[in-house]
Amino acid sequence: MGIVFALTALFAWGIGDFLIQRSARKFGDWAALFFIDIFGTIVLLPFVWQDFPALFRSPEHLGILLTASILLTFASVSEFEAMRVGKLSVIEPIYAAEVLVTVLLGTFIAREFLTIGQAVLVGLLVGSIFLVATKSLRHLRHIHAERGAGLALIAAIMMGGVNFLFGIGARETSPLMINWFASAFIMLVSGAYLTARGRWHGVLADWRRSPGLILSVSFFDNLAWVAYSAATLFLPIAIATGISESYVALAAMLGLAVNREKLAGHQKIGLVVAVITVVIIASLYE
Numbered sequence: 001m002g003i004v005f006a007l008t009a010l011f012a013w014g015i016g017d018f019l020i021q022r023s024a025r026k027f028g029d030w031a032a033l034f035f036i037d038i039f040g041t042i043v044l045l046p047f048v049w050q051d052f053p054a055l056f057r058s059p060e061h062l063g064i065l066l067t068a069s070i071l072l073t074f075a076s077v078s079e080f081e082a083m084r085v086g087k088l089s090v091i092e093p094i095y096a097a098e099v100l101v102t103v104l105l106g107t108f109i110a111r112e113f114l115t116i117g118q119a120v121l122v123g124l125l126v127g128s129i130f131l132v133a134t135k136s137l138r139h140l141r142h143i144h145a146e147r148g149a150g151l152a153l154i155a156a157i158m159m160g161g162v163n164f165l166f167g168i169g170a171r172e173t174s175p176l177m178i179n180w181f182a183s184a185f186i187m188l189v190s191g192a193y194l195t196a197r198g199r200w201h202g203v204l205a206d207w208r209r210s211p212g213l214i215l216s217v218s219f220f221d222n223l224a225w226v227a228y229s230a231a232t233l234f235l236p237i238a239i240a241t242g243i244s245e246s247y248v249a250l251a252a253m254l255g256l257a258v259n260r261e262k263l264a265g266h267q268k269i270g271l272v273v274a275v276i277t278v279v280i281i282a283s284l285y286e
Helices: 002-027 029-056 059-085 088-094 097-108 116-133 137-145 149-172 175-196 200-209 211-231 237-244 247-258 265-284
Strands: none
Touching: 002 029, 002 200, 002 211, 002 237, 002 247, 002 265, 029 059, 029 175, 029 200, 029 211, 059 149, 059 175, 088 149, 097 116, 097 149, 097 237, 116 237, 116 265, 149 175, 149 211, 149 237, 175 200, 175 211, 200 211, 211 237, 237 265
8 A cells, every 4th residue: 555655646746746836837936835735724624623632632743743834834935946046957956865865864763774675776766866857967066056056955855854754743643634734834824925915816816717727736736745644654754755756757757758858868767767666666565
């Protein structure tokens, strides 16, 4: 089941990130966040409301959910802003660090020690994701000077922490609870921001113009997070993260199939390695 959930997250994030980019450009970062998270808050509420009394009787569990939600808020805003001011060819390779951060946290805090074979497979996944996301290897020597690079690195580090906390939160409460709590928190924060900026007229206009885009991005992004959280119940957090983050390879395949995009030689190598590695991991945990 863990592999099924991780692969579901992979496919949902592959589609969801494409739709998030369109949504952020069309509605703005905060409006896109609000649409995604009000959807999650409403849809998941019937499945978690009965667990509220137990949750609020446990300060430890509440602390994990609150920390994860705060970190996800900052990580999301940082990620969107890095994408806005920086070049995709510079920003995307940096996000491969997200998996590495999650692996380190899982190893040294959750004490989920990987075998040598597992560590090699996760390392191959991180390397292949980096290769697929890197449009040109020649630009790497100047990456530190590019706009948005520092912000992207901060976002990747924070998102690695989010992955880890979502895994722990899902185990301590449930995959649905951690996702509902985070959605409700970000909905309130983004709603407060939109209110302070006087943006509600524009938000309502966006809903009237593009309900299909809003509903689809909200569905796939929330599905991805729920599936990832569920995967951590059955798999080590590092393995669940490595598989689900391979959606970068899926995005590359979609670009080839739909947009007839061309990949550089190193990207093709990364794509092949990523697919083979995911298949091997899936067969090991089948």
